[in-house]
Amino acid sequence: MRPQHVEDGDHEHHSNDNKNINSSFSTTAYHLERVFPVYAMGIPNPSHSSAFHNNHLDISLQTIWDHIREEARFEAEREPILSSFMYASILSHDCLEQALASVLANRLQNPTLLATQLMDIFFNLLMHDESIRRSIRLDLKAFKDRGPSCVSYCSTLLNRKGYHSLQVYRVAHALWGEGRKVLALTLQSRVSEVFGIDIHPAAKIGDEILLDHGTRVVIGETAIVGNRVSLMQGVTLGETGKEGGDRHPKVAEGVLVGASAIILGNIRIGEGVKIVAGSLVLKDVPPHSIVAGVPAHVIGRLNEHDPSLTMKHDATKEF
Numbered sequence: 001m002r003p004q005h006v007e008d009g010d011h012e013h014h015s016n017d018n019k020n021i022n023s024s025f026s027t028t029a030y031h032l033e034r035v036f037p038v039y040a041m042g043i044p045n046p047s048h049s050s051a052f053h054n055n056h057l058d059i060s061l062q063t064i065w066d067h068i069r070e071e072a073r074f075e076a077e078r079e080p081i082l083s084s085f086m087y088a089s090i091l092s093h094d095c096l097e098q099a100l101a102s103v104l105a106n107r108l109q110n111p112t113l114l115a116t117q118l119m120d121i122f123f124n125l126l127m128h129d130e131s132i133r134r135s136i137r138l139d140l141k142a143f144k145d146r147g148p149s150c151v152s153y154c155s156t157l158l159n160r161k162g163y164h165s166l167q168v169y170r171v172a173h174a175l176w177g178e179g180r181k182v183l184a185l186t187l188q189s190r191v192s193e194v195f196g197i198d199i200h201p202a203a204k205i206g207d208e209i210l211l212d213h214g215t216r217v218v219i220g221e222t223a224i225v226g227n228r229v230s231l232m233q234g235v236t237l238g239e240t241g242k243e244g245g246d247r248h249p250k251v252a253e254g255v256l257v258g259a260s261a262i263i264l265g266n267i268r269i270g271e272g273v274k275i276v277a278g279s280l281v282l283k284d285v286p287p288h289s290i291v292a293g294v295p296a297h298v299i300g301r302l303n304e305h306d307p308s309l310t311m312k313h314d315a316t317k318e319f
Contacts, residue, residue, distance in 0.1 A: 061137040064153060065096045071154035089158055096157075097126040100136060103158060104168055108190045121183075125171050132170050138207040139166055146210050146230060146311055162214030165197040172201035203237075206253070210308070222266070223248035226255070230308035232277065234260035240282075252287070254306030258313050274307040 101122035109115035184201035206227035213233035258277030270287030
């Protein structure tokens with residue numbers, strides 16, 4: 001389902017100012033090149049792409065883009081100073097993939113890695129990989145549902161560096177799988193420089209992931225993170241030495257990892273585990289248990305199936 005296009009009456013101004021823009025990019029007449037150079041550049045209209053159809057997305061995921069546009073309109077009216085930003089970031093775009101590609105490109109650009117080049121990379125992969133298209137929506141919903149500071153889908157898309165880092169990882173992971181490893185590692189490096197989050201593109205990460213705050217999160221090359229996992233700031237999924245091969249943690253579904261927790265080595269964290277903030281985990285953890293300490297040990301059992309969804313961090317009162 002393609003969202004309705006935003007109209008702006010100044011069509012004559014649009015035709016004069018956008019002669020060099022790709023004619024397939026359907027946008028409204030609002031000249032933004034000087035303020036947001038990359039947003040005014042032409043990229044293919046997703047309605048013309050055979051990859052653009054939402055038949056395989058759940059209804060709740062299909063409507064997220066509509067919610068984002070409604071929130072952007074509301075914020076633009078409430079805060080006029082943000083109107084140009086909201087238009088350039090969201091309202092001028094035809095789909096979530098297009099808007100996300102623009103946001104990521106502008107956040108990561110530098111003098112030698114141009115925003116237009118990044119946008120092309122992000123947009124093409126986002127539009128032609130059905131699994132990524134689904135993942136970016138599931139992750140967005142996870143941030144909104146679980147993060148108390150996430151006031152809207154719109155603000156998450158525009159401002160949450162944990163979400164941005166996760167989506168760049170998904171693009172880099174696809175590039176890694178295509179053998180474009182240097183480009184994938186370059187994106188990893190830029191994310192580390194800009195956001196302070198380091199996720200190796202070879203790592204395997206599921207859907208509905210929350211990187212709350214995100215600062216100083218490190219996920220190593222052979223790490224695996226299951227669906228519905230929540231990682232707080234400062235979490236490390238690392239190795240124990242210089243050995244090669246499979247050397248990073250395997251985190252099952254529904255796990256909640258508290259702030260600054262460190263998990264090292266090729267160990268398994270079972271389903272529905274809660275790891276208390278500041279813990280150092282060096283051995284396997286059985287499913288649905290609570291671990292804490294340095295080194296960490298089991299301090300109790302959990303009744304809830306996915307602590308990552310309830311986000312209850314404090315284990316001291318019960319144990």
